[in-house]
Amino acid sequence: MAIKIDSKPRGIFETHRPSFLVWLAFGLLVVLSLCGLFADLLATNDYTDQSLRNRFQPPVWMGGNWTYPLGTDELGRDILSRLLYGLRISLGVALLGTLIGAFLGTFLGFVAAHSKGYVGGLIMALVDAQAALPFQILVLGVLALFGNAFWLFVALVGLAGWETYARLVRGAVLAAQQEGYVSALRALGAGSWRIYGKHVLPNVANILIVQITLNFPSTILLETALSFLGLGIQPPLTSLGEMLGSGRNHLLLAWWIAVIPGMTIFIITLSMSLVGDWLRDALDPNLDHR
């Protein structure tokens, strides 16, 4: 009698079949990322080119012409081209910011778990303080002090949310230290950082990936909100929030200037939340699925 044992590990796409909505969200994110990535090839006009004779052109479906498929803004700039470059900046800043936060938080989480004395206490106090204060207000304070510069802004966006990673990683490391494989590695003479990097990190990778996807929408909302207020990405650069912020002054005359980038932000955050929720269900075995 032969029992066939299927020992091939099954991927998450088999164990947790994504719904149509999740596929759609995933597809939209891929398309929008490609648009941002290839903005310079796809843009039909220079995104900073002004043309005062062609101000407030409506989009094609409202009687506009194909030179400006999504119409033009208050300075006669092509909205489609601006949207593509705005996507590039907004997605790029959010991605960089999320990665900075993830790396910093993960590292500090390891340090906090490793050194239980003053250093660990200080890191956890910072975690508590950051969780207690609205980060957007602190960002505004720093911007008031140093003025706005692109890389400072990216760094500030990156500091948002590091505390979640730090807390997750610290908890995971403290739990792992109780486990057999860590004592076994220690007995074999492996150093602490080797254990963390090569053995504990792969074990917490899943929760980190889930946290990164769940954090991405808040990061992009932070960037767009600050740019919307005129305190984030500065012209001549553009971002989805900056477009929305300048478009809101012309709602009566040309609502599409504000609504097109607004809808784009909405599609990104919604898609990312849907994908993130699905990933969490698929990757995190400790969660009870309700």
Add this chain to the structure above:
Amino acid sequence: MSRLIAMRTLRGLLTVWGLLTLVFVVLRLSGDPLDALLGDEAPPEVVDYYRALYGFDQPLWRQYFLYFWGLFQGDWGQSFRDGRDALEVVVERIPATVQLGFTAFLFSLALGIPLGVLAAVYRNTFLDRFSMGFAVLGFALPNFFIGIILILIFSMTLRWLPSSGTGTLAHFILPVVTLGTAGAGSIARFARSSMLEVINRPYMRTAQAKGLRRPRRIMWHAVPNAAIPIVTLLGFRLGDMIAGSVVVEAVFAWPGVGRLLVNSVTARELAVVQAIIVIVTITMVTANLLVDLAYTWLDPRQREGRSGHKN
């Protein structure tokens, strides 16, 4: 219990002290404050005069002490623009922000809690999917975009409601909905999982066995127990409300602290920005303290567990 209160208060004070120290250090590290105030071409006598006036000629530890002493006495620096006390400039804006925030908070509770409770009671039905869909939308829709859509529909197309300013009750509707929607979504989500937690507990079965009808079981037995964790959410919500009010006040030209903050950051009015950050910190720390205390008071099990007795 009193020891617990003392510990929490001490921790709150430490947070405020830490932040103030951070502000002091960062302000002193970022260069000579007089350069920003007077410019490069000011004659040396004038610079020296102001240096002595503001105490910048003192040793650093003394400046640190004077800084705290000044804060205690209500001397929080001046606004460059009109030379008024920074604290005064901020304080006169607080009522508008509190009115807006409080109303928006009530709105998000009034919308979020029923949605969450209904979603849990009618789990996996259309109602559940609808309210959870609303929660996801509320999170994904940026509040500045909600505001703009509402202005487009209700102010510009239908001409029912004013799009900016303050004064009448009608002015409240759009900002309150804008600020409250995201909160309503997260409260609904939290209320749902909190209800699901209690809805199958033995005391619910007992209530059913006693012959209580379902609405009464839900309202008198499930909701009060589920409400305890919701209290913790309120502390988090306050931070989001403060951050959100910055944006919403900018969209609706609401004369509150949020708009003052944006304008002060643009004009680099450091004293005003500093005053706002300190006030926000004190508010948040106090709110978290109150939430912690309310939580311990509401849930007797927590009282035992947290004050150091055996579990």
